[in-house]
Amino acid sequence: MIRKISILTNSFIGINARTWEDLAFIPTNADPQLDKDFQEVLGVNPVRCYLDNTGLIGVLLTMNKNGIVVNGNVPLEFMRELLPDRNINIVSIDDSINAVGNDIVTNDHGAIIHEDFSKKSEKLISDALGVEVVRRSIGGIKTVGSGSIVTNKGMIVNPETTDEEIEFLKDFFKVPVKIGTANYGSIFVGSCIIANSKGALVGSNTTPIELGRIDDVL
Numbered sequence: 001m002i003r004k005i006s007i008l009t010n011s012f013i014g015i016n017a018r019t020w021e022d023l024a025f026i027p028t029n030a031d032p033q034l035d036k037d038f039q040e041v042l043g044v045n046p047v048r049c050y051l052d053n054t055g056l057i058g059v060l061l062t063m064n065k066n067g068i069v070v071n072g073n074v075p076l077e078f079m080r081e082l083l084p085d086r087n088i089n090i091v092s093i094d095d096s097i098n099a100v101g102n103d104i105v106t107n108d109h110g111a112i113i114h115e116d117f118s119k120k121s122e123k124l125i126s127d128a129l130g131v132e133v134v135r136r137s138i139g140g141i142k143t144v145g146s147g148s149i150v151t152n153k154g155m156i157v158n159p160e161t162t163d164e165e166i167e168f169l170k171d172f173f174k175v176p177v178k179i180g181t182a183n184y185g186s187i188f189v190g191s192c193i194i195a196n197s198k199g200a201l202v203g204s205n206t207t208p209i210e211l212g213r214i215d216d217v218l
Helices: 033-042 076-082 119-129 163-173 208-217
Strands: 002-005 024-027 047-049 061-063 067-071 089-093 104-106 110-113 132-135 148-150 155-157 177-179 193-196 199-203
Touching (some): 002 208, 033 193, 033 199, 061 104, 076 089, 089 119, 104 148, 110 119, 110 163, 119 132, 155 163, 163 177, 199 208
Parallel strands (some): 002 199, 024 047, 067 089
Antiparallel strands (some): 104 110, 193 199
8 A cells, every 4th residue: 555645744754754564653743644644554553752852753763673773862761661562672873874764774684774884883783673784875875764765575766776786685685676766756765755565655745657666666
């Protein structure tokens, strides 16, 4: 299932929320309808919160089935209080590269991270997510989490991504990979889409042609 939405009047919805298969986080002050969108399209009941006193959850957090990586300003104790009944790895990354949602793209098979993360951060990310970690850009974009999106079903990358890169990504993430845009031509698809293997929420400015491509992959 796929549905167009906005969050806090913003069509770049990936900035404000994050999901995986059975867990999601949305801003505390988001429209009540958003809970229904996540339940019906993604099959998950979202947790409402602020991270570092903002609603920029998709910028400050990323996750897969094994763990959660958050910005260094978000206390681990706070995250554990949000998830009292879950036994999941949670790490807080204190690094000059600190917008972890923008700088990591991951599924349950692998993670690609911004090339400038420290070695310490790379190890923490790998340990938390329980997957192999590779440093590289995708389609010329270093902020790989904003420039691409991957689930356990498929991956969308920006149109500048080469055929050689796509072949690598297919093998690394173990999913089909296709190029695409959202929100009327934005190459920052990770900032425009929230998805898991059950469905996708896309920014409200996404065109019918873009919707078709996204739905075909995710």
